Amino acid sequence: MSGEQQSEPLDRVTVIKPADAKQGADHDDEANHNIESEAPVAAADSAAVMVRATPYSHMNVPLGVLAIIAFVAALYLARAFFVPLLIGILASYTLNPVVGWLKACYVPRPVGAALVLAALVGSLSWIAFSLSDDAAAIIKKQGSF
Numbered sequence: 001m002s003g004e005q006q007s008e009p010l011d012r013v014t015v016i017k018p019a020d021a022k023q024g025a026d027h028d029d030e031a032n033h034n035i036e037s038e039a040p041v042a043a044a045d046s047a048a049v050m051v052r053a054t055p056y057s058h059m060n061v062p063l064g065v066l067a068i069i070a071f072v073a074a075l076y077l078a079r080a081f082f083v084p085l086l087i088g089i090l091a092s093y094t095l096n097p098v099v100g101w102l103k104a105c106y107v108p109r110p111v112g113a114a115l116v117l118a119a120l121v122g123s124l125s126w127i128a129f130s131l132s133d134d135a136a137a138i139i140k141k142q143g144s145f
Contacts, residue, residue, distance in 0.1 A: 095120070 075082060095116050102112030 091120075
């Protein structure tokens with residue numbers, strides 16, 4: 001290559017490679033690049049090496065707003081499913097220490113969970129039955145006003 005002259009002019013082109021998965025897992029693709037090297041490259045090759053950010057970057061905000069609206073609408077329409085599901089998840093987290101204590105007392109986990117649920121349902125039923133007479137009296141008294 002010492003006797004040959006290059007016919008194409010040389011440009012300085014930045015070669016970009018994606019960041020590690022550990023570094024850029026929470027970031028957008030546009031901000032997720034590390035500069036690997038800067039080397040002189042022929043101008044004809046520079047078009048193949050350059051990386052364009054995103055062709056639709058001006059549409060990201062409206063699409064994000066529409067996605068949030070669609071997500072909230074889907075949650076609203078599916079509230080009959082999600083409300084009991086979330087109550088069950090919260091009850092699971094709340095009752096987990098009691099089941100863990102029963103497991104430490106050598107009660108198998110499924111049996112401990114059944115005992116805790118039976119105690120919870122039984123106590124709520126007893127409270128509702130105990131308050132039913134008072135609730136009926138309050139309703140009767142409200143009707144007399």
